[in-house]
Amino acid sequence: MAKASAHSRSGVSRAFYIGRFQPFHLGHLKVISQIAEDVDELVIGIGSAQLSHTPENPFTAGERIMMISRSLEDLDLYYYVIPINDIYRNAIWVSHVESMTPPFSQVYSNNPLVSRLFSEAGYELKHSPMYNRVAYSGTEIRRRMLSGEDWQQLVPQAVVRVVEEVGGIERLKQVSMKGDIES
Numbered sequence: 001m002a003k004a005s006a007h008s009r010s011g012v013s014r015a016f017y018i019g020r021f022q023p024f025h026l027g028h029l030k031v032i033s034q035i036a037e038d039v040d041e042l043v044i045g046i047g048s049a050q051l052s053h054t055p056e057n058p059f060t061a062g063e064r065i066m067m068i069s070r071s072l073e074d075l076d077l078y079y080y081v082i083p084i085n086d087i088y089r090n091a092i093w094v095s096h097v098e099s100m101t102p103p104f105s106q107v108y109s110n111n112p113l114v115s116r117l118f119s120e121a122g123y124e125l126k127h128s129p130m131y132n133r134v135a136y137s138g139t140e141i142r143r144r145m146l147s148g149e150d151w152q153q154l155v156p157q158a159v160v161r162v163v164e165e166v167g168g169i170e171r172l173k174q175v176s177m178k179g180d181i182e183s
């Protein structure tokens, strides 16, 4: 059975969009700007919220919240940013998400597992185009942060400031080191 219609009982249309946002980049911003044209409110899930200080997940949930809220300041959209820990039980993951978020009726995702789990649970799935995927990619941005190449142009200015504020480049380099730290 399909979930509630696109509009809830209050008449508000609310959607869900989840990512790890390691870091939040211009591809994510473009997706959210597009979603903002379709819905009244957006619930943004910070996936793998428990992870930080690793090469694939350098930033904490709190830092990712800063990146997102500061980047969306100028957008005409009411949004909620909710950290979601992984639970490693796909069959009940949607219920886990529902237990942490305001209710929503549409899900925006290009992640095959996320799409599958929400459509099995009866949600309306929406897919957005991939924008400049070669560069607007967390993997590519972290690679550039490590190699000293220009990554700043691939993220909102607010994200550059958060990364600087938390010493993000130094952290990423240190947690990516192999072997012992030489004195």
Ligand SMILES: Nc1ncnc2c1ncn2[C@@H]1O[C@H](COP(=O)(O)OP(=O)(O)OP(=O)(O)O)[C@@H](O)[C@H]1O
Pocket: 018, 019, 020, 021, 022, 026, 027, 028, 031, 108, 109, 110, 111, 128, 129, 130, 131, 132, 133, 136, 137, 138, 139, 140
């Ligand atoms: N350039 C992009 N354009 C449109 N959607 C994107 C883009 N990059 C990521 N997304 C989508 O945003 C959601 C969250 O993505 P995620 O946070 O994993 O970013 P990512 O760039 O794919 O990161 P990583 O390379 O670290 O896996 C996913 O549904 C993903 O498909």
Ligand SMILES: NC(=O)c1ccc[n+]([C@@H]2O[C@H](COP(=O)(O)O)[C@@H](O)[C@H]2O)c1
Pocket: 018, 019, 020, 021, 046, 047, 048, 049, 085, 086, 087, 088, 089, 090, 093, 111, 113, 114, 117
């Ligand atoms: N069983 C689970 O805990 C489960 C299932 C599906 C997605 N997720 C999370 O959802 C997020 C999806 O975001 P990405 O598209 O960035 O991979 C990830 O953080 C992923 O770990 C978790």
